[in-house]
């Protein structure tokens with residue numbers, strides 16, 4: 430059986446929900462949605478022309494790692510209308526780098542705005558992140574996905590064991606509705622590559638998330654589930670944009 434091991438720790442870092450860099454506008458929307466369940470209509474921007482423009486910081490990676498990054502892009506491209514292309518001129522791009530510790534990414538297209546005209550969108554992959562499913566997970570953040578267990582109706586599917594969560598890390602289990610975590614008409618998916626594992630942010634080795642259904646596993650990082658693929662396609666490929 431596939432085991433998560435400890436390398437998911439790299440994904441459970443210090444950022445918003447461990448591995449998401451949110452612009453202040455998004456943070457506000459998330460916190461408001463948590464309170465009011467208003468939804469994050471404006472919380473995420475899709476990449477224009479369904480194309481992720483990227484720049485790989487070659488100095489940070491060896492050949493094998495670059496291959497894993499490219500394989501993740503190929504996998505996403507093969508299963509959707511999304512395209513990836515290297516940055517060609519002075520244009521907005523996600524900088525794929527590995528110089529910081531941890532696996533983390535901005536959520537959605539995060540270009541310069543009135544709040545910050547120097548925004549550099551990043552996807553950071555340090556050496557513990559080089560598992561196919563983990564790289565895909567971070568790229569789905571880059572494309573605009575939040576975590577599965579954050580969805581508004583998650584309490585019908587999982588139980589959060591608050592007393593096992595490390596002090597100060599409770600915010601990682603925020604629940605909110607928005608236009609990306611919205612189910613797009615797709616059922617809650619325990620098998621999503623965007624779902625946290627059962628011991629995420631545990632302070633004592635006990636479970637922090639328990640599925641309310643028997644015989645399901647959470648936290649897989651093999652790759653996109655069928656539902657992940659369907660949602661990605663609904664988000665990007667079925668709209669006019």
Ligand SMILES: [Zn+2]
Pocket residue numbers: 440447448449566570576
């Ligand atoms: Zn994540």
